[in-house]
Amino acid sequence: MINISDDNFHHSHTLNGHIETEEDIRQYNYLNLGPTHPATHGIFQNVLKMDGEIIVEAEPTIGYIHRAFEKLAENRPFYQVTTITDRLNYCSSPINNIGWHLTVEKLLGVQTPKRVDYMRVIIMELARIADHIICNSVVAVDTGALTGFLYVFQWREKIYDIYEEICGARLTTNIGRVGGFERDFSEKVFQRIHALLEEFPTALKEFESLVMRNRIFMDRTINVGKITAERAMEYSFTGPNLRAAGVDYDVRVMSPYCSYQDFDFTIPVGSSGDTYDRFCVRQEEMWQSMDIIRQALKNLPEGNFHADVPEFYLPPKEDVYNTMEGLIWHFKIVMGEINVPKGQVYQCVEGGNGELGFYLISDGGRQPFRLHLRRPCFIYYQAYPEMIKGSMLSDAILTMSSMNVIAGELDA
Amino acid sequence: MGLNPALKSNSAGPEMYVGEGYGLTQLEKVVGLARANSIWPLPFATSCCGIEFMATMAATYDLGRFGAERLSFSPRQADLLMVMGTIAKKMGPVLKQVYTQMAEPKWVIAVGACASSGGIFDTYSVLQGIDKVIPVDVYVPGCPPPPEAILDGILKIQELMKNEPLRRRESPEYRQLLESYDIL
Amino acid sequence: MMRETTPDNSYIREAVLHEFRNDVKSIEESYGMLDIVIKKPSLIPVITWLKQHDILQFQFLTSLCGVHYPEQKENEFSVVYHLHSFVNNIRIRVHIFMSENDLNVPTLTTLYAGANWMERETFEFYGILFDGHPDLRIILNVEDMNYHPLRKQYSLVDDTRTDKDDKYFGR
Numbered sequence: 104m105i106n107i108s109d110d111n112f113h114h115s116h117t118l119n120g121h122i123e124t125e126e127d128i129r130q131y132n133y134l135n136l137g138p139t140h141p142a143t144h145g146i147f148q149n150v151l152k153m154d155g156e157i158i159v160e161a162e163p164t165i166g167y168i169h170r171a172f173e174k175l176a177e178n179r180p181f182y183q184v185t186t187i188t189d190r191l192n193y194c195s196s197p198i199n200n201i202g203w204h205l206t207v208e209k210l211l212g213v214q215t216p217k218r219v220d221y222m223r224v225i226i227m228e229l230a231r232i233a234d235h236i237i238c239n240s241v242v243a244v245d246t247g248a249l250t251g252f253l254y255v256f257q258w259r260e261k262i263y264d265i266y267e268e269i270c271g272a273r274l275t276t277n278i279g280r281v282g283g284f285e286r287d288f289s290e291k292v293f294q295r296i297h298a299l300l301e302e303f304p305t306a307l308k309e310f311e312s313l314v315m316r317n318r319i320f321m322d323r324t325i326n327v328g329k330i331t332a333e334r335a336m337e338y339s340f341t342g343p344n345l346r347a348a349g350v351d352y353d354v355r356v357m358s359p360y361c362s363y364q365d366f367d368f369t370i371p372v373g374s375s376g377d378t379y380d381r382f383c384v385r386q387e388e389m390w391q392s393m394d395i396i397r398q399a400l401k402n403l404p405e406g407n408f409h410a411d412v413p414e415f416y417l418p419p420k421e422d423v424y425n426t427m428e429g430l431i432w433h434f435k436i437v438m439g440e441i442n443v444p445k446g447q448v449y450q451c452v453e454g455g456n457g458e459l460g461f462y463l464i465s466d467g468g469r470q471p472f473r474l475h476l477r478r479p480c481f482i483y484y485q486a487y488p489e490m491i492k493g494s495m496l497s498d499a500i501l502t503m504s505s506m507n508v509i510a511g512e513l514d515a
Numbered sequence: 516m517g518l519n520p521a522l523k524s525n526s527a528g529p530e531m532y533v534g535e536g537y538g539l540t541q542l543e544k545v546v547g548l549a550r551a552n553s554i555w556p557l558p559f560a561t562s563c564c565g566i567e568f569m570a571t572m573a574a575t576y577d578l579g580r581f582g583a584e585r586l587s588f589s590p591r592q593a594d595l596l597m598v599m600g601t602i603a604k605k606m607g608p609v610l611k612q613v614y615t616q617m618a619e620p621k622w623v624i625a626v627g628a629c630a631s632s633g634g635i636f637d638t639y640s641v642l643q644g645i646d647k648v649i650p651v652d653v654y655v656p657g658c659p660p661p662p663e664a665i666l667d668g669i670l671k672i673q674e675l676m677k678n679e680p681l682r683r684r685e686s687p688e689y690r691q692l693l694e695s696y697d698i699l
Numbered sequence: 700m701m702r703e704t705t706p707d708n709s710y711i712r713e714a715v716l717h718e719f720r721n722d723v724k725s726i727e728e729s730y731g732m733l734d735i736v737i738k739k740p741s742l743i744p745v746i747t748w749l750k751q752h753d754i755l756q757f758q759f760l761t762s763l764c765g766v767h768y769p770e771q772k773e774n775e776f777s778v779v780y781h782l783h784s785f786v787n788n789i790r791i792r793v794h795i796f797m798s799e800n801d802l803n804v805p806t807l808t809t810l811y812a813g814a815n816w817m818e819r820e821t822f823e824f825y826g827i828l829f830d831g832h833p834d835l836r837i838i839l840n841v842e843d844m845n846y847h848p849l850r851k852q853y854s855l856v857d858d859t860r861t862d863k864d865d866k867y868f869g870r
Contacts, residue, residue, distance in 0.1 A: 138606065139559060139609060139613060145560070145561065145565070146561050165838060165839065166838055166840060167561070167605050167606045168601045168602075168603050169640045170603065171639055171640050171855070173824070174639070174848060174855050186635055187635075190563055193566055237569070254574070256573035256574060257575055259570070259573075260573075273567070274563060274566055274659050275658065334812070336759060336785075337811060337812040337813060338812050339759060339811065350785070357785075357788050358788070358790075446729055446730065447729060447792070448730045449730075449781060449790070451761075458761070462764060464766060475762065477761060477762040477781075482813050483813075485813065510561060604841055637855070637856055638856065639855065
């Protein structure tokens with residue numbers, strides 16, 4: 104255990120700034136969990152007040168990778184913001200990118216062709232699977248099952264291969280553009296998606312049979328880190344964590360974007376809001392995502408892979424090299440010299456771990472005047488002390504990994 | 516998948532003067548060989564690069580092939596600090612403390628643009644490269660670097676380990692280096 | 700399944716104006732969402748009413764953030780609340796404006812537990828003081844941060860720093 108409690112920087116043993124009495128110190132132990140603790144998967148610090156093995160009080164400290172996304176976004180042209188959104192929830196960055204494109208499209212009033220919507224749905228659902236693979240296999244690791252992680256991670260690699268085929272990058276994909284995509288899906292993309300849809304169910308099934316009804320796993324996760332639906336609502340939970348508590352809120356259904364209304368899928372809902380329910384909700388969402396991808400592939404409409412917005416969508420390279428108009432448009436877009444309308448928009452997408460919202464204020468300039476990112480795990484992580492109060496230390500670790508708190512998104 | 520993995524068991528060892536029943540070589544070469552092939556890395560993963568490190572560790576890329584599968588989460592028992600991801604100013608002192616806790620000999624890889632130079636995050640809150648607080652041996656470029664690049668970084672570190680003189684850590688130059696970082 | 704009483708933007712506009720005619724500065728619709736600008740002292744009454752209204756039931760605080768408009772004299776700072784009514788599936792946006800010299804805003808933590816960190820973040824970024832907040836401290840940056848970085852007068856990079864080596868960047 105890495106004990107970072109020296110006085111040479113700001114981590115103190117006091118909770119909420121209260122000075123503990125002598126008696127408190129004799130009766131309770133203070134444990135400094137993090138910021139670099141092997142069990143926390145990212146950098147979160149919690150000062151835990153422990154009565155033996157029971158957590159009496161916890162105080163999280165965050166911000167260890169605060170990277171000033173919101174300030175950075177105010178200094179970048181619209182099309183360059185994707186590099187920031189990429190690094191929000193980096194387990195499922197395509198969802199963030201597409202969320203940003205949708206925000207700008209909403210501001211501009213761009214109508215995308217159906218084909219673009221369906222292509223985006225395919226990518227977003229792949230990203231959701233990739234996100235849930237990490238989260239769930241890490242939950243399994245924290246209960247002691249490393250095998251599952253090593254096994255299902257291979258299929259994450261296959262999803263990376265699909266991203267690479269689409270846009271050339273693995274993790275921080277920068278996928279798509281305002282108005283659509285830079286190119287159509289190639290034949291190889293479809294082959295790889297089909298291969299994934301064929302192979303992955305077997306692996307996922309195996310993973311489930313390894314873990315889901317496993318006595319040890321169930322004992323470790325059921326009734327651990329519970330939160331009621333009412334408290335979850337008060338804490339503005341979203342995503343699988345809220346659904347595990349029993350509230351059927353999913354942005355894809357409540358405020359459909361990218362033609363999600365065309366698809367037929369169910370929203371899994373838990374009942375007790377504990378770690379096991381969160382695990383199961385994510386697991387079921389992966390099955391549903393595969394179903395959505397199948398539907399999207401089956402009904403993929405013909406058409407263009409980008410909207411017809413020459414002011415914002417980079418012209419094809421032949422035009423840039425051979426025509427004057429193409430070169431001018433290219434230059435104007437790249438230099439960010441296109442006027443955007445003034446206005447305020449809020450666009451949200453169902454990210455890997457909840458409602459990812461973009462509140463964009465535009466003053467007509469080349470950069471956003473203000474971009475506020477509604478980062479789901481920043482908002483729900485504040486319930487963590489309440490959720491682990493009275494539980495064991497090892498359960499606290501498990502609760503954290505099952506909440507899918509991603510440091511990049513948490514700290515912005 | 517159809518290919519059988521080629522295991523190279525006859526890779527070149529240290530230079531040796533071999534006779535009947537014995538071999539003569541320098542002690543530091545043997546020590547270097549042992550160090551290089553049994554690295555205990557401490558993954559200091561903060562953000563995106565950490566996910567790529569997970570991929571490096573997992574079955575497809577398998578860090579274990581290079582003798583580095585035993586991740587040591589305690590800095591006291593690690594000899595390679597792998598810093599992966601953005602280090603904010605708030606995290607700087609923590610990183611330094613982890614580094615000072617490590618026992619000699621120790622090496623550091625800065626994985627990814629953020630750890631190497633601050634990357635795209637040229638902002639008020641981000642440390643512009645971890646070499647502002649601790650000495651770094653190998654920089655791996657990329658945002659994030661693909662697993663192949665991380666493996667390449669590990670191989671570079673192995674080269675350093677193999678060729679390090681035994682007394683380097685006692686040398687005045689090394690002490691001076693640490694002193695310039697206010698460590699010691 | 701549409702209920703007869705499902706409120707839309709015009710319904711909300713009517714209801715809010717009926718109840719708080721004197722507290723609302725402006726109310727208009729943009730990109731399908733209602734923007735309600737209210738006077739600062741009426742924040743708690745309006746939000747409480749929206750949350751506890753029998754039909755509207757804005758029980759979910761989606762987000763809370765600050766904005767800095769250096770050009771608008773006397774209204775330099777703004778706090779924006781996004782509320783969501785799950786029952787009716789409708790969102791609204793509530794704005795309050797304040798001058799640089801009076802940055803005190805009542806806290807929303809009494810109504811929504813989730814407002815806690817969002818308000819801390821807004822305090823950190825803009826220096827807006829939330830009265831009654833249980834623990835209003837800097838949350839993301841180092842604790843001894845002495846300015847509010849998202850205010851427009853501060854640049855993205857810390858001007859006083861010495862840690863960036865410019866020679867590799869051609870500056």
